[in-house]
Amino acid sequence: MTLRQLLVAIGKPLVELCTPEADPRVCGVAILDPDDEPGSYQQDLVLVIGARGREAARFVRAAARRGAAVVAVKEAPAELAAVAREAGIALLGVAPRMRWDQVETVVRQVLDAAALSEGSDEEPGDLFVLAQTLAALTGGSVSIEDAGNRVLAYSRSDDEVDELRRLSILGWEGPRSYLALLREWGVFERLRSGEEVVRIDEHPELGIRRRLAVGIRAGAQHLGTIWVQEGREAFADRADSALLGGARLAAVHLLRHRSEAGRPRNELVAGLLDGKANPDLVAGQLGIDPAAACTVVGFAVREREPDQPVHELHRADMLSVVSVHMASYRKGALVGASGSRVYAVLPDEPGLASLVADVARVLERRTGVRVQAGIGSPVPTLHEVPGSRAEADRVLGAMGEANAVATISDLRAEVLLGETLSLLHGNPDLRDPAVASLVAHDEERGTELVPTLLAYLDAMGDVGAVAASLHVHPNTVRHRIRRAGQVSGIDFGDPRERLSCHLQLLLAVTTVTTYNAIRG
Known part of the structure; x- marks a missing residue:
């Protein structure tokens, strides 16, 4: 992403651009410690730790020679900006009170979000861009927190910020004393109990400006909160509706982010199902036998006019429940998601259909919606997994309302008819x-x-x-x-x-x- 896109995402009070004419592309973040030899920093944002102000000049030049796109320094005077221009590198000044690990974390989070959204409709910066958009729509300063009141993203703002917002961003979570007051005022209870915009009055004696807040929800589950602090001007007329829409978008992001911890394994399983990954390499990385016979089972949630955050929650629940049950069934079971469906690659053994039916019932009890499972034909090795997955998909496509579980043998005529009609x-x-x-x-x-x-x-x-x-x-x-x-x-x-x-x-x-x- 470009430096300006990155700054829209992180901005003040974290960093400030000291070379406003520069807008290079940034691909990564690296640390330059004065005690270490400089490395290769191709298109990186380099954080110069341990050197401030003028004394950082030689490290700015060293980073530029090593291919860096941007260098970040604490206490960056005007003469250091001149050094950066001469070296052909962008310069960021970092707020003195910020910790370097905080700067690295937020920059890496924004860059990772941009990489994950590449080729999709999502904008670089993800939650940070959403926070910036909501700030423009509401006329306030926005921060987005998870269910544990940890700050996930915030808007860049040149407006006045109160002590609460400053401390929350610097500490990456709300101050405990203020959180206790919110509980005492019943704010958290309202945020967790329904979809409404909650108004918190100004408290000058506490250094707290007026705020709007809305819970981020998926169904009955509370995922986090969006807070908006009022600035010099009053909130925009349509601030409430903007917040409600932003909460729904944030819910989708948080549910997707929740599944990122298992992303590498899920990508391996998805590659195996699609036929894009080498089965022998997948087997080696996951510690399973590539020559073992197996069967693919596909699970799908059947929802009428689904709400997107609720659908994401159901998909996440389905992935979690299927993973747990299949792992208890066989140690070598593989579970992954592709699109809106969850798939399991299992040993072909008697009793498989009964196990799958049990899982479908558990999923239905947990999600409250109908879950159906399609079982493909057994295949002799992992190399034939895409064929069994294709059959599981055909079964799911041909299943009516009556059955929760079906095999390709049960519905071969319906599958053939459906494909002929297609x-x-x-x-x-x-x-x-x-x-x-x-x-x-x-x-x-x-x-x-x-x-x-x-x-x-x-x-x-x-x-x-x-x-x-x-x-x-x-x-x-x-x-x-x-x-x-x-x-x-x-x-x-x-x-x-x-x-x-x-x-x-x-x-x-x-x-x-x-x-x-x-x-x-």
């Missing part, structure tokens, strides 16, 4: 205009040729069964079938034409579920 959907040139004419005839004249013909083809021509299912006389069925042949020109005596017509009628009514609904 092929027809993606290739309009394969469709028969004669079928379209039947659908159009029903729509224009209010007839029921399509549902009658579907029932007839399903029943393999058993007129009595069709009449009973549709609650009509057998002669009515015969009449409709003859009429369907006249309208479309399809020869129902030809088995290939019957099959083609059947498939395309199923596609015409969109899904097998809609088809079943038409049949009653």
Whole structure:
């Protein structure tokens, strides 16, 4: 990310740009200790510790010679900025009271967030950018804290800040005396009990300005808080609605960040499932046998109109529960997430379906929403895992509402039908205009040729069964079938034409579920 993007994220009171014309790209952060030999600092932000003011000049030049993009120094006078310009490097001045480990932590956090969001729609800086955006929308100074009142991000502000905000940022958590007052005033209880913007009055005797606060929530779970301190001007008119929207965005970030601890292992498992990682290397790093037979199980949460933070929470819960249960089942079980689904790679043994059903029930009790699991075919080695994963996905795609767990063997016909319909959907040139004419005839004249013909083809021509299912006389069925042949020109005596017509009628009514609904 560029230096200016980094400064938008961290800014005052942490650092100040002493060479305002500079805007290099920053790829990492490094420490230069005067007692050590300088290393290679290609496009790094170098923190010069142990040297202040003018005495840091030679270290600024040394960092520049070693490829650094930016150098940070405590007590950076104007003459040091001139040295940096001459050396062709940007210079940051660090607040004297800041600890170097705090500076390194926040810079690394922002750069890591930018790297993780590369190629996605997320902006560099992540929570810091969100804090800066909320500051602009609310007209105040914003800080974002986790559930333990630790500061995760804050907005850069040239406005007046009170002692509470200054101490919170310098200490990376709210002062204990003020936290005790918030508990006494019932603020925390309100923040944790619902989705509302809480107003905290000004307390001049404590050096505290007026504040707005909103809890960051996913469902009933409290994840943290967004605080906004009032500056010289009053809060913006739409500050409350901006905070509510910001809290929902922050919830998504915090839930994603929660799963980052297991990211390297999850990436290995995801690479194995996708076929992008070498199975032998994955097996070596995870300590498992690459030649062992295994099966892939896919888990999916079925939500209607899901709220994104709640969906992220359910996905995180699903990953946690599946990991624990599968680890107890077999030490070598692999669990990882890909997209909105969670997958387990397990030894193929008797009782696997029963175990998976137990896990699905636990997940449903924990999340309160329906969880379904699809089991692929067993494969002889880790090299064939992508094939078993593809089958697990096909099963999940073909499962209706009735079952919580199914195998590819249970739903092979449904899977084949679904993929055939997908092929027809993606290739309009394969469709028969004669079928379209039947659908159009029903729509224009209010007839029921399509549902009658579907029932007839399903029943393999058993007129009595069709009449009973549709609650009509057998002669009515015969009449409709003859009429369907006249309208479309399809020869129902030809088995290939019957099959083609059947498939395309199923596609015409969109899904097998809609088809079943038409049949009653």
